[in-house]
Amino acid sequence: MKICVCVKHVPDTAATIKIDGETGFKDSEIKFVVNPYDEYGVEEAVKLKEKNGGEVVIVTVGKPEAAATIRSALAMGADRAILVTTDSQFLDASLTAKALRSAMEKDGLPDLIFTGKGSVDTESFQTQYRLAHSLGIPVVNEVSTLSVDGKKAVAELEVGGGDKQVIEMGLPCVIGATKGLNEPRYPKFPDIMKAKKKKIDEMTLADLGLDASAQGVTLEKLEPVPERTGAKMIEGSVEEQVTELIRILKQDEKVL
Amino acid sequence: MASTGILIETENGAVKETSLGVMTAAADQEIIALVTDTDPAGLKDKLAEYGAAKIVKLTAAGKDVSASPDLAARALAAVVEKYGLTALLGTASTTGKDLFARLAAIMDQPMVSDCVALDIQAKTAKKSHFSGKTFATLKVDAAVFLATVRPNAIEAKASAGAGEIEAFSADVTDPGLVTIKEVKKGDAGKIDLTEAPVIITGGRAIKAAENYKMLEDCAAKMGAAVGASRAAVDAGYAPHSMQVGQTGKTVSPKLYIACGVSGAVQHFAGMKTSKVIVAINEDKDAPIFAKCDYGIVGDIFDVVPVLTEKL
């Protein structure tokens, strides 16, 4: 079985984002990682390979620096990778999906594709759907339990209010992974060393016949979310504190 | 005037408050409210009060569209064409996000997920980037502006509309790609975390699963949902479906009360855009007090029961 895992190169969630100009951010100063949700996809793919044999290929669309992030995914047990290079962190979902698809077609279509449920940088929650639709295959997102046999996959996902759906689909399909699916492994030193020798095939958007200027969504402005400057502390006995809090929430803030 | 479709979500036969906020986002447009799962007659007054010119009951060849997400998305694409919509908006709920992503893929149009503000005329949308650390303003170059709106991000305002009811049976079929085998019901009557107007969250300080009862009692008095931090989920005190933050739910209620939560960036990633944040923590130096609106220094097991009693 051949499994492709789409991995995005994103800023570490603990990193401070320093905005640079209207739409840029200082990416050379911060640490980048495998998008946390994609890690669940990598882990699940590697587990399936360990059980059934086959091959796990990481596919990334990102800046050339993404190669370092790809090495982390390879250290988790993936076999090789494809990196489609772009100049910007912000490529619209439609173009990203086209690049992922073309790269996979060139390499030979897989039997199963994993993505994360979304990326923590642009939070656009749609690339996996566009990829699946263009390939004419099923897609299910926010999957927290999965079983795969020769021809089909059964996925469980939360649909709101604590309800869960169990969905069955044929292979190949696209699975958007989320927390609960597994516990991603921490690569050991020998795995990290081995990953350095694994192959990363690099190509550009243009090599795949795609044009970065053909984007439907453009970023006009990036601005910090206003920070709160510190709480107004409510003093007194517990009784007094609570009475004052309720008064504030009802009368001043009108949120109760 | 250009028409904007709004996909209405309902609960127990009534329009969800979050859908009314989405309608308000399109207040300068002619609003066509799309209803899929409920008899529109019972929703007419409310939808007209919030500006619906038309209320369309949508089916797929006469059948319920919810049989499959791909079917529902195809039915929505048919609505866009039939009514010549220039925009179609929904709620960024779990199902709304899924449906609009499918729709955008089918229509091959751009779509902005989870907006906190939007301008339909200018085709711009504002949304979170980098887990609530920044806001991005995006310009959409599309014939039809597709977007979902973060629950509670836009406050609902009444603005009268005619509210004429009609039915539209879209001539679409399910591509048969996915089959819903089973729906496992969670706790009945539980308010969905992502849509709740008020949330009370228990962190590691809750110490045991049973102690969430204390927060549930308090939540019941406020019509609130109960959340958890990752530390509480990892310790087995709460299920992952209750987790707020980076690797849990993103929420934006009017009021967020954090009980025994330290205030990690990854927790804030999921609740930073809440309107008012209150923290109750026994440590006066807890980082959360630097990032919230109101603070009480105290033991949650002392403070919360008094709060419940006085509400």
Ligand SMILES: Cc1cc2nc3c(=O)[nH]c(=O)nc-3n(C[C@H](O)[C@H](O)[C@H](O)COP(=O)(O)OP(=O)(O)OC[C@H]3O[C@@H](n4cnc5c(N)ncnc54)[C@H](O)[C@@H]3O)c2cc1C
């Ligand atoms: C990649 C990644 C993703 C993450 N995703 C998430 C996420 O989605 N959500 C999330 O929440 N975290 C997430 N985290 C974890 C996050 O960094 C913190 O570890 C976590 O939020 C801490 O939870 P806490 O505040 O409940 O616990 P703690 O940090 O242990 O804080 C407990 C607080 O309770 C106070 N306290 C203790 N007892 C009492 C009492 N009786 N009364 C009053 N106060 C008391 C203490 O003073 C302390 O401030 C993530 C981390 C990483 C690295």
